[in-house]
Amino acid sequence: MKNFIQKYKHAWVFLYGLIYLPWFFYLEQHVTTEFNLIHSPLDDKIPFIEFFVVPYLLWFGYIAVTVGYFFFHDKREFYQLVSFLFTGMTIFLIISTVYPNGLDLRPDVFPRDNIFTDMVKTLYIADTSTNVLPSIHVFNSIGAYIAIHRSQALRKHKALQIGTFLLTVSIILSTMFLKQHSVIDVVSAFLMAAILYFFVYAPRPIKSETYAKQTIG
Numbered sequence: 001m002k003n004f005i006q007k008y009k010h011a012w013v014f015l016y017g018l019i020y021l022p023w024f025f026y027l028e029q030h031v032t033t034e035f036n037l038i039h040s041p042l043d044d045k046i047p048f049i050e051f052f053v054v055p056y057l058l059w060f061g062y063i064a065v066t067v068g069y070f071f072f073h074d075k076r077e078f079y080q081l082v083s084f085l086f087t088g089m090t091i092f093l094i095i096s097t098v099y100p101n102g103l104d105l106r107p108d109v110f111p112r113d114n115i116f117t118d119m120v121k122t123l124y125i126a127d128t129s130t131n132v133l134p135s136i137h138v139f140n141s142i143g144a145y146i147a148i149h150r151s152q153a154l155r156k157h158k159a160l161q162i163g164t165f166l167l168t169v170s171i172i173l174s175t176m177f178l179k180q181h182s183v184i185d186v187v188s189a190f191l192m193a194a195i196l197y198f199f200v201y202a203p204r205p206i207k208s209e210t211y212a213k214q215t216i217g
Contacts, residue, residue, distance in 0.1 A: 084147075
């Protein structure tokens with residue numbers, strides 16, 4: 001047990017959940033009617049497509065599996081990933097606190113009736129249309145893809161690289177096609193990711209295979 005604790009002592013970073021979750025749910029409960037409306041004319045040109053609920057929901061597994069992989073396989077890359085994700089998530093919380101925001105994009109009537117629209121209805125009940133700027137769905141997807149793309153162990157697996165790229169793109173598109181986010185939320189997530197990439201990853205270029213790499217074990 002002692003060796004296990006020593007090997008995975010970097011699990012302390014998950015204590016961040018004790019900060020993020022209460023703060024987020026507080027915002028979800030209190031930012032309900034009085035908020036700044038986020039809207040772009042481009043939003044009105046994007047159709048509602050319920051099939052995108054599939055990649056939207058795959059996001060949860062995508063982020064969990066990516067974080068879990070690096071937690072167990074590469075401590076240095078794990079710290080980089082969570083530094084990127086948790087910093088962005090904290091910025092999101094601060095923005096939502098000082099600038100309460102929300103959307104009015106969801107359709108009043110669904111254009112079709114199928115299993116996917118039923119899934120979207122459930123999603124709409126569980127997830128409010130507030131606290132959307134920037135999109136954490138988009139930001140975290142970008143963060144996961146960056147980590148996988150830069151990974152010494154994973155970057156040589158072309159199928160994985162292509163698959164995660166396509167999944168990331170589909171998740172980003174899903175936020176707009178499901179009317180969960182405005183184009184503004186998506187663009188702001190990209191901007192935040194670009195800025196944080198400079199601070200988290202740019203000072204640490206991808207090392208050659210010939211260099212020693214800090215791994216677990």
